[in-house]
Amino acid sequence: MAAAPLYCVCRQPYDVSRFMIECDICKDWFHGSCVQVEEHQAVDIDVYHCPNCDDVLGPSLMKKRNNWHRHDYTEPNDGTKPVQAGTSVFVKELQNRAFASGEDILLRMRGEQVTQRYLERHGFHYPIAVTEMEGLGLKLPPTTFSVKDVEEYVGGDKVIDVIDVARQADSKMKLSEFIKYYTKPHRPKVLNLISLEFSDTKMSKLVEVPDVAQRMSWVENYWPDDSFFPKPFVQKYCLMGVKDSYTDFHIDFGGTSVWYHVLWGEKIFYLIKPTLDNLALYEAWSSSPNQSEVFFGDKVDKCYKCVVPQGTTLLIPTGWIHAVLTSQDCMAFGGNFLHNLNIGMQLRCYEMERRLKTPDLFKFPYFEAICWYVAKNLLETLKELREDGCPPPNYLVDGVKALIGALKTWLKREPSSEVPDNIRPNHLIKELTKEIPKYDLPICREHPTSPSTEEAIQGMLSMAGLLCSKTENVASSQEPWWPSPSQHLQLEKRDCEQHRLQGNKSLIDSQGNSSSKRPKKGMATAKQRLGKILKLSRQNRVFVQHS
Template identity: 60%
Template sequence: MAAAPLYCVCRQPYDVSRFMIECDICNDWFHGSCVQVEEHHAVDIDVYHCPNCQPQHGPSLMKKRNNWHRHDYTEPDDGTRPVQAGTAVFVKELQNRTFASGEEVLLHMAGEQVTQRYLEKHGWQYPISVPDKEGLGLRLPPPSFSVKDVEQVVGGDKIIDVIDVARQADSKMKLKEFVKYYYKAHRPKVLNVISLEFSDTKMAEQVVIPDVAQKMSWVENYWPDDSFFPKPFVQKYCLMGVKNSYTDFHIDFGGTSVWYHVLWGEKIFYLIKPTQANLALYEAWSSSHNQSEVFFGDLVDKCYKCVVPQGTTMLIPTGWIHAVLTSQDCMAFGGNFLHNLNIGMQLRCYEMERRLKTPDLFKFPYFEAICWYVAKNLLETLKDLREDNCPPQTYLVEGVKALIGPLKTWLKREVTEPTSEVPDHIRPNHLIKELTKEIRYLEGSGGGTSRPVKCQGNASGGQCPATRSTLERVCQARQARRAARRLRAQQKEEQVPKVPSNLDILELHTREVLKRLEVGPLEEDPSFCLPVHGKFNMVSTASAAAAENPDTHLRLMLHNGQIIRDVRRPAGSTSTSPAKTESESWAAEQSKSAGETEARRTASGQEGMLSMAGLLCPSKPDEGATSQEPWWSSPSREQHQHHVAGDNSPMDSQGNSSSEAWDNQGPLSFGAPSPLSHNASLGDNYQYCDPSMSPPLHPSKRNASNSPPVSNQATKGKRPKKGMATAKQRLGKILKLSRHNRLFV
């Protein structure tokens, strides 16, 4: 493979990003920076001699100026060619023209008055002039900040775009070269810098854009951090122009609005309204072959002249056609931003740029991509407002309508054009469909913006806010209303007396027993036997709920597995087994308390599953089963372990099952029912018992495959979170504390 050809005195390959000039003698190419030839100077050279040819052929030959009113000043001045924009003759004539006063269209406001809320309420159709930056939230360097200071902060080697005003041509040069030109006593040319974006430099720390531009900007509010496309930086420009610099009529890229502050010097704006007729004239003028020879201000009915002195801030809304003349050396700061107030106009300006085949360098970066992002956010906004029964403002509805059409067009263009600006995480077809559905809903339900707003706390004068900043207040109000509704519902439930269920009784009982075991001195029951007095001196009801509800109070007294006290022995009972009687009493009482709060389960499939799991408790004792013996009175220890250890029973400190410890000291009965007979019918006589809150003594017909593992193996070293211990675990704690003592329940 052949080596790449080398050029210039530096003998480097061709670099498309660097300006080069050809020697007319040796025909070799040289980098302008290597031979000290600036790009804007090259057009003035008629015959170029490189450093190698100069000793023999002499210096380069320069072009001869023949006129002062044409971009090509070498043309013969026969007086027949019209004046072109930007030339010395043009600037002189412009200064002598008479225009309508800018006071007819300017809105003079204080900085604190220019807010997003004000613009949303009143619209933004005319330029705003703010004589003092106070209240705008704008922070800038002091007026003593000079062009040299810009070079020191930004860096002299930064490549910048420079406009040769007389030729209205753009070229590139290093910032330090422009600074040298600026401080020359005699400037051979008029150079203007209007596109030095410094967001990626240290000077960005010294400039804070106005609050209204920050809050309304699409880029600042809707551009995601994880976007595949690089974020557009168009909010911080430094403009450095010398006297008689001129920028011809234009609309800022993408129809962006612009903020503009004159730090020192003076600017003159020539403003034209963006009416339908003026925009059509502008497009025709921009595409004409003699555009530079026609002053666009002469084609429209009115062109307004507005002088912007030092310290004044100008805010120009979407679509305004304007030209700018620098009447004296000037430094200004400005920025561009897209917003929701004039979406339709922004889209029209962008489509106009496409028809005029504007180079990408002079278009808003990734304009279509940000429109997709905005469409997604506006869809969420419309849905939120619809949920709140809050109609969106007119500008928002009209903006969404204007956005749907271009989105469809851009999506169809994806097939034919390789470059795509549709973000990867956006479903374009679905997004367009949902936006269309929201608009149809607003139109079909009469949800126009003329309806009175139902949301409160809005200071925008009867219109429901529909931008991101104000939507937050709407969301907060919606959350407050929902919280109020929940609070009212909760208060209504508290007014209705709640009958404790069997699970509530068990839970409260467990808490009371724990409290009595851990706190200290307990009450004494004179009816209790003397050995018990010496051990615990404790009296306890079955639960706090049982004490509060006299219909459900249960009191059992056990010692070594035998019930030695029964307060609620039903009258007329023929059973001679105290355990049997107590079991029946417990089941009957549990059925009475739970029957008032839980729906009865009648579905046979559900009852079958509950029966298999041992979770159906008889609400009334079966009269035909009085001879059936309770499960805890089984003489077989193995059978007792078979019933008790079927679940994962808690372990004591020695690794023994809690069920074994219960066998040693007597099982603690909580009214567990006897096993269901095969002939028992499932219906209203049974209720559901939640096993998560039940002790492991609940009977089950399932076979125990293996003995349960020790606790540290079962939990694999994990401890339950604080406050998450179940009643089952707390009961295990009670049994560990009382395994060698009698316990009164």
């Protein structure tokens, strides 16, 4: 067997995982790391001279810049071609554009208010901005934490993907090289790092994600430890961008919701609602050959500008289309999570990715596998709710219906691509389908149970204040459009007022007796009796709460 050919000054065989560059003179190939040429620098070289040829012919010849508004800066600047996203001309024009105010769609909340219960009650359909962090559960390094500290905790040899903003193209480099670039007083180009996931590094201990993201996350709740598929790690990203970094309009993979926190610096988000019309426009724009020449914000009715300064956390819901400008050098932390509140929209985003032929690298890892795990768990949840006499919230019923449709489609398309070994797919779909109709229509019995039994239970529930509360219907629909942020605040005020009044009210006193008086015989034991009739919780999920 013939020996593999050797290349480069190091005389090593070809390695597909390492960037290499060909000498235009001797035609030999060289590792970029061996000849001090980074991948993002290679595109600027017109004629490359290796170290040997350099001694004879002089240094490599560089490309000549002819414009500042095209991804290919060698194109003639004759005014015939439009500005492309990410270029310096584009960024200047973006900063001078007029946008609708982000305050029109932002929910400004304190950290302690952003809870799973709040989102389950009111829905998670609008971006949330948090400046008072207490109660959010977010743990971060101090604001003195630098890019060099990131290198120390993560390791300089880690290979990362960086974006050459002016070309909107990505390339690989070592973290140490990026940090060296970041700390230079003069940077020849704008590089942006937005994909450094650090869950498997020492830096992970310095960051804890917001409680609401942790508690609602599908991966945290439903991904089994013994899964054949590797667990997705998408909850902890460190984003390091220099001034004028720009990420064009996108929807986060799999329709994941996102949390961002700006540790230092500033970012500007350009946000677009995920209405059916906007999603259709986005898909058409994403697949168009001149995508980079069209500012998507001009294609929709409204694009909202939201400035996120240092110390602010932003939570973006499922499906929101957004672009991001780094207005000054910035370090931010963020993460992605799938959840039960917007299952239909998550599936819609995933199917759009498939139609757009999005590379696997840019999709949620094992999205279909986690949907099977979720379906299995939600089947048990629906059964338990039914046994306990509590109707599931509308968002869950709608979500399960959407999930059933998706699972059926995937089985027809690719019968066993990401179906976990311990799941019988057809049986699971059948059981879920059987469970859902129970919640579609009001219960109508041909032979009603004895009033003395059924009405007694309802009466005791009412007396004990334990009737299963019906979830507000404000968040049940996936379609345009949900209550505005101002309506959310009105609902929250109303809920607080009702809670206050209920707290002041006697538990049972239907005849106006003060709470200090002894209740009538039989009333005091209503809750105790109900303990024998209703299961109040299963696996730490409380369905009925004491007032």
